[in-house]
Amino acid sequence: MSVQIQFKILKKLFLIFILFAILFFNRCKDDPSGPVNYGPNKALYEVEYSSNTIILPSDALISIDTVNYSIYTLDKNKVTTKLQPNDILIISEKAMRKVINCKEEDNFIIVETTEAKLNEAIKNGKISWDFTPDLSKVTQVLINKKYAVPLKNNGDGYEYEFEIGNWTFQVWMNPKGTAENGLPELQINFIAVNKACAGGKITATLGAKGSTRLPRQNAEININNNQTTSFSTKNRGSHSELTLEYSAVFSEGGGTAILELPEIVLRMPLSVLLGIALPIPIYIDYGISLGATVNIPSVTATAIGKVKLILDSDEGLKVENTAPTFQPSINDKSLGELWFDIGDMSISPAPAEVKYNVACPKVSLNIAGQEIAWLASVFRTDAVLMVPSLCKAAFCQVRLDGGYKLGMLGFNFDENETTFFEYGKEVKTPECP
Missing domain, CATH: 1.20.5 (Single alpha-helices involved in coiled-coils or other helix-helix interfaces)
Known part of the structure; x- marks a missing residue:
């Protein structure tokens, strides 16, 4: 050879x-959609309360004023310890407040309060959890975090219809069972329709359809001698596949329609998820939100668009003695074909423009009524017609956003929101520079 x-x-x-x-x-x-052994749900709540922390049963609370939410009326017969200024008052699974002053009226104690910090209530301790969310444990659906919507199952999932400002919303969510990696999945369909805006009228329809997976959630808080020494939270297996669609036409007068959809939240109390009683109310919120700006300046202006976006990730936030750090891990991402058209035959001096984004899911940690940290998968598509060049351009993106407000844990870091991962693409016509 x-x-x-x-x-x-x-x-x-x-x-x-x-x-x-x-x-x-x-x-x-590693296949992000394959089987994953996350282990059993677990939690640890080992704490030594401060000497001035007073815990009352939940039925001790009669009412909270609705002006600034600082005046608490208590049942005098349920309060066995005399309240003093600077006491930390915990009403089991309802509130944690610092006492400013109080007075007795008949069978009631009227308490003026302010916000309390977790490290004021707890001298030493560790609070941690690691669990797979269970949709049957959702106790409330919140809109704008101010009022609860009762769960309404129409036989084919949960459906919500409501109006805010000039927008009408239809939201449909259907439990889809369990994904291959063991996490619960939701089919989702949002439609937002606007038929009026300042300066005129625009008929605009925004939609998002697809599925989202609720990630495995864990967190840990450590407190030593009334100082919070560390805090971390992480979501594992977050996955969404969403098709975003929009259409907008001039209806009467033209103008700009701006949408900021108050967040729709599925609220799961940690105590219900793990079957243990927790005096301090701790919630894990799984949220969905939309945001859009639609500018249709003239009678001949129109905009339509559609794109399918996918993002699969693990993301976390860690805080020790240094500044908070976000820790993303991207398992999969995809930007589908970006189909769009935007135009204006009258050549209005103002550009026609659509900006549209969906956060799904947004996972937040809420302690005693305060959102201390959140992580979100965000899906975005934009389109613009520039004048006088007649450049048409569109953009789509998947990204990870996060934020924190850690004062209630005793940290002195400034409140912050940031994008810590982004991946996108742009398409444009030859008229564009």
Whole structure:
């Protein structure tokens, strides 16, 4: 056998080996949608309360004033300890407040309060949890975090219809069972319709349809000698596949329609999820929100668009003695074909423009009524017609946003919101620079 033939055979074997190695590697990579053993749900609540912390049963609370939510009326017969200024008052699973002053009226105690910090109520302790969310444990659906909507199952999922300002909303959510990685999944469909705006009328329809997976959630808080020494939270297996659609036409007068949808929240109390009584109210909120700006300046202006976006990630926030740090891990991402058209035959001096984004899911930690940290998968699509160039451009993006407000944990870091991962693409016509 000649050297040349031997070389050709070796070359073919080498190429076959490389191909096999690639296939083997791809087969053995971690599959974000495959089975994952997260282990059992678990929690730890080992705390030593401060000497001035007073815990009352939930039925001790008669009412809270609705002006600034600082005046608490208590049942005098349920309060066995005299309340003093600077006491930390915990009403089991309802509130945690610092006492400013109080007075007795008949069978009631009227208490003026202010916000309390967790490290004021707890001298030493560790609070931690790690669980897979259970949709049957949702106790409330909140809109704008101010009022609860009763769960309404129409036989084919949960449906909500409501109006805020000039927008009419229809939200449909249907439990889809369990994904391959063991996490609960929701089919979702949102429609928002606007038929009026300042300066005129625009008929605009915004939609989002697809599925979202509620991630495994864990967190840990450590307190030593009334100082919070560390805090961390992480979501694992967050996954959403959403098709965003929009259409807008001039109706009467033109103008700009701006939408900021108050967040729709599925609220799960930690105590219900884990079957243990917790005096301090701790909630894990799974939220969905929309935001849009639609500018249709003239009678001939129109805008339509559609794109499918996918994001699969693990994301976390960690706080020790240094500044808070976000820790993203991207398992999968996809930007589908970006289909759009935007135009204005009258060549209005103002550009036609659509900006549309959906946060789904947004996972928040809420302690005693305060959102201390949140992490969100955000899906975005924009389109613009520039004048006088007649440039048409569109943009789509998946990203991870997060924020924190850690004062209630005793940290002195400034409140912050940020984008800590983004991936997008732009398409534009030849008229664009």
